[in-house]
Amino acid sequence: xxxxxxxxxxxxxxxxxxxxxxxxxxxxxxxxxxxxxxxxxxxxxxxxxxxxxxxxxxxxxxxxxxxxxxxxxxxxxxxxxxxxxxxxxxxxxxxxxxxxxxxxxxxxxxxxxxxxxxxxxxxxxxxxxxxxxxxxxxxxxxxxxxxxxxxxxxxxxxxxxxxxxxxxxxxxxxxxxxxxxxxxxxxxxxxxxxxxxxxxxxxxxxxxxxxxxxxxxxxxxxxxxxxxxxxxxxxxxxxxxxxxxxxxxxxxxxxxxxxxxxxxxxxxxxxxxxxxxxxxxxxxxxxxxxxxxxxxxxxxxxxxxx
Ligand code: CP
Numbered sequence: 001x002x003x004x005x006x007x008x009x010x011x012x013x014x015x016x017x018x019x020x021x022x023x024x025x026x027x028x029x030x031x032x033x034x035x036x037x038x039x040x041x042x043x044x045x046x047x048x049x050x051x052x053x054x055x056x057x058x059x060x061x062x063x064x065x066x067x068x069x070x071x072x073x074x075x076x077x078x079x080x081x082x083x084x085x086x087x088x089x090x091x092x093x094x095x096x097x098x099x100x101x102x103x104x105x106x107x108x109x110x111x112x113x114x115x116x117x118x119x120x121x122x123x124x125x126x127x128x129x130x131x132x133x134x135x136x137x138x139x140x141x142x143x144x145x146x147x148x149x150x151x152x153x154x155x156x157x158x159x160x161x162x163x164x165x166x167x168x169x170x171x172x173x174x175x176x177x178x179x180x181x182x183x184x185x186x187x188x189x190x191x192x193x194x195x196x197x198x199x200x201x202x203x204x205x206x207x208x209x210x211x212x213x214x215x216x217x218x219x220x221x222x223x224x225x226x227x228x229x230x231x232x233x234x235x236x237x238x239x240x241x242x243x244x245x246x247x248x249x250x251x252x253x254x255x256x257x258x259x260x261x262x263x264x265x266x267x268x269x270x271x272x273x274x275x276x277x278x279x280x281x282x283x284x285x286x287x288x289x290x291x292x293x294x295x296x297x298x299x300x301x302x303x304x305x306x
Contacts, residue, residue, distance in 0.1 A: 002300055003112040003119045007133045007170035014299075015137065015170070022138050022288070022295035029062065032294065035303050036065030042095035043069030044087065044111075045122070046078060046102045047229075051264060051286060052122045052131065056099045059293035068095060085114040092116040097301055099131075103229075118300040126160040126230050132263050133166040134296060135289040140220065142288065143259055143281055148175040151217055155182040155244055156224035156269055158189040160231075163263040164224055165193055172201050179205040180214045184243050186236070187226070211244055215253035221246070223262045223269050223282075247271040251279070261285055 003009070010018065025032050041060040043053050049071070057067045070076040078087065084102065088111040091098050097118045100108045105125035112119040123129040141147050152171065154164050158181055168189070171177045179198065181189050188207060189198075198205050208214055215221070223246055231237040245268055246260065262270060262282040274280050298305070 001116075001118055003108075003115070003121075004130050004296065004300065005109050005112065005121045006128050007130045007166050008173075009130070012173050015134070018134060018292070018295045018299055019138050019141055021298065022134075022291040023142065025294050026288075026291045032063055032298070032305060034064040035298060035305055036060060036063035036301065039063075039065040039097070039301060040095040041065060041067050041069075041297065042091045042098040043067060043071070043122075044076070044091060044098055044100045045069065045071050046073040046076075046100075046107070047123065048072070049101055049122070051289060052099070052101060052129075055286070055289045056120075056122065056131075056293050056297075059290050059297055062290065062294055063297060065096075065297075084111050087111070088115045088119065097297060120296065120300070123162060125162070126165075126227065127162055128166045128169075129162040129263070130166050131293060131296060132163045132289075133170045134292040135285060136163070136167055136222070136261060136263070137170060138288045138292045139261060139281060139285045140259075143284070144219065147171065148177060150174075150176075150219045151178045151180065153180040153182055153211075153214055153218040153221045154189075154224070155211055155221060155246075157187045157226045157240070158183040158224070159187040160227035161224040164189065164222070167222065168193055168197055172197050172203055177203070179203060180218065181205060181207045182209070182211050182214060182244070183207070184209060184240060187240060187243075211246070212250060212253060215250060215258075216255065218254060218258050221254070221258060221260050223260060223266075225262075225265065225267045225269055242268050244269050245271055246274055248273050248277070251277055254279070
C-alpha cells in the first residue's frame with residue numbers, strides 16, 4: 001500500500017506512467033468508466049476547497065466509484081476534539097482510499113501512519129500539494145510537449161504557496177529546467193526549498209521582484225495568489241495582496257508561446273482581461289486536474305486496465 005505526501009514519493013518513471021495514463025483517460029474516458037465500481041473515496045477536508053475536493057469526487061465518480069466525506073473541520077468530529085489519527089482509523093473502515101486536506105503541515109502524514117488505506121495529501125498548510133503538481137505537470141506536458149528545457153517563472157506568494165513548493169520539487173528532477181522566482185522580499189521561497197532543492201541540485205535560478213523585467217525570457221508563467229489564510233496579521237496581507245496583477249499590457253512583453261498557469265483560486269493577480277488570451281491555460285489546467293486524479297486513484301488502488 002502506498003500513500004502520496006509529496007511529488008517525490010513517485011519516481012520520475014512512475015510519474016511519467018501516471019501522466020501517460022491520464023492522457024489515455026482523456027482520450028478514451030469510457031474505457032475507465034467502471035474501473036472503480038464498488039470502491040469508495042473519502043474526502044476529508046479540514047480546510048476550504050473547491051477544485052481539489054470536487055475534482056477528486058468527480059474523478060472517482062468518472063471511474064464508477066462512490067464518494068463519502070466532509071468538507072470542513074466544523075462538520076466533522078474534529079470539532080469535538082477527535083484526532084486525525086483516530087479519524088483515519090474510522091475512515092479506513094468506510095472507504096478504500098482517502099484524500100485529506102488539513103491546515104497543519106504534516107497532518108496527512110500523521111494520518112498515513114495510522115491508516116490501512118492509501119492516504120493522499122490534498123494540501124497541508126503551507127507545505128505541499130502533490131496532486132496539484134501532478135495536474136500542473138500534466139498541463140505542461142500536454143500543452144508544451146515536454147517537462148525539460150523550460151524556463152519557468154513562479155510569481156506571487158512563494159513563501160506560503162504550497163503548490164509552488166511541490167512544483168519546484170517535482171521539476172527539479174528534469175533536465176535543464178530554470179526557475180525565475182518572482183516575489184516581494186517578504187514572500188520569497190522558504191530557505192529550506194532554496195537550500196535543499198535549488199542549491200543542493202545545482203539548479204539554475206534567480207530571484208527578482210519585478211515581473212515585467214523577466215516576462216520575455218519565460219516559457220511558462222505560474223501565477224499564485226497571496227495566501228491570506230497563512231498571514232498572521234491583516235495589515236501585511238493588505239500590503240501584499242495586489243503586488244502583482246498580470247494584465248494585457250504585461251502579456252505583450254511575453255513570447256507568443258509562453259503559457260500562463262495558475263492553481264486557482266484567483267483573486268486579483270490575473271486580470272480577467274487576460275482570460276481570453278490563448279496563452280492563458282488556467283481553466284484548461286482545471287480539466288487536466290480531473291484526469292490526473294483519475295490516474296492517481298487507479299495507480300494507488302493498483303487497478304490495471306488492459
Ligand atoms: N488549486 C486548489 O487547491 O484549489 P482549491 O483550494 O479550490 O482546492
